[in-house]
Amino acid sequence: MRKYSKAKMFNRKASRKQSRADEILKTLNVQPGQTVADIGSGGGFFTFLFSHLVGDKGIVYAIDINEEFLEFINNQATEHGCTNVTTVLAKEQSFPIPSQPIDLIFVRNMYHHLHNRIQYFAKVKSLLSAYGRVAIIEYSRQGSVFSFHRRCGHNVPREAIYEEMRKAGFKVSSSFDFLPVQSFTIFTPIP
Numbered sequence: 444m445r446k447y448s449k450a451k452m453f454n455r456k457a458s459r460k461q462s463r464a465d466e467i468l469k470t471l472n473v474q475p476g477q478t479v480a481d482i483g484s485g486g487g488f489f490t491f492l493f494s495h496l497v498g499d500k501g502i503v504y505a506i507d508i509n510e511e512f513l514e515f516i517n518n519q520a521t522e523h524g525c526t527n528v529t530t531v532l533a534k535e536q537s538f539p540i541p542s543q544p545i546d547l548i549f550v551r552n553m554y555h556h557l558h559n560r561i562q563y564f565a566k567v568k569s570l571l572s573a574y575g576r577v578a579i580i581e582y583s584r585q586g587s588v589f590s591f592h593r594r595c596g597h598n599v600p601r602e603a604i605y606e607e608m609r610k611a612g613f614k615v616s617s618s619f620d621f622l623p624v625q626s627f628t629i630f631t632p633i634p
Contacts, residue, residue: 450486450515457488457551461623468492470619470627471578476500477546478572482538483507483553487516487528493549494525504545506531506538537566544572552625554581555599564611568632576616577630579604601626609633 457464467489473479475498481490484505493503505516505528513530520528531538535558548567557563567577582598604626605615613630621627 447486447511447515450512453485453512454488457485463622464489464492466621467580467627468496471547471549471629473497473547478502478504478543479547479549480504480506480540480545480570482533482548482550483556484516484530485509485512487512487519489549489551490516490528491519491523491525493547494520494528497527499527501527502543503528504531504540505529506533508533508535537563540570544575545570546572546575548575548577550577551580552582554579554604560607561610564608564613568612571632575632577608577613578627579608579630580622580625580627582624583626601628604628 456462473493473496475496477497478501479493479497481487481493481503484490484507487505490503490505497503505513507513507530510532513532516528516530519525531540548571554560564577571577581601581604583601601618605628608615608630612633614633616629616631618629619627
């Protein structure tokens with residue numbers, strides 16, 4: 444197996460038309476100078492899109508438990524001169540982030556991998572800036588019964604995400620239905 448083949452495969456999948464990356468970015472409205480944490484960054488497809496949006500004064504944390512993915516992202520950042528991307532090796536239920544408040548925590552297609560999600564996001568809440576938000580894109584149970592995501596439990600129903608995030612101290616800010624087999628919800632902390 445070629446080195447970084449899995450990271451590249453994740454990037455190919457994320458860049459497909461049905462992933463609707465442009466619509467996701469438009470919806471998130473990330474601004475120059477903001478700080479974004481891409482949790483479960485995989486090969487960094489969205490990391491680098493965010494990097495472009497936040498510009499030189501912004502920061503993007505690419506967070507993953509897979510060291511090879513982070514190595515790939517570091518190599519790509521160096522190759523393309525992206526100085527605003529910082530890779531962070533996560534543990535099962537936590538990740539070290541410098542004291543910089545985070546404006547957007549982006550979680551795409553990996554919510555189902557987290558254990559103790561209520562406790563996880565209750566901790567994440569303290570990392571957010573005053574206007575911080577959490578965007579969760581997760582496979583739903585829509586589509587074919589024979590899909591990989593349904594058969595292997597790689598999905599969480601939207602209602603379960605809502606309930607878990609409520610228990611973690613968040614409320615639904617907005618929800619979108621333009622993704623064919625995923626839910627897309629933005630949460631903000633409950634004051």
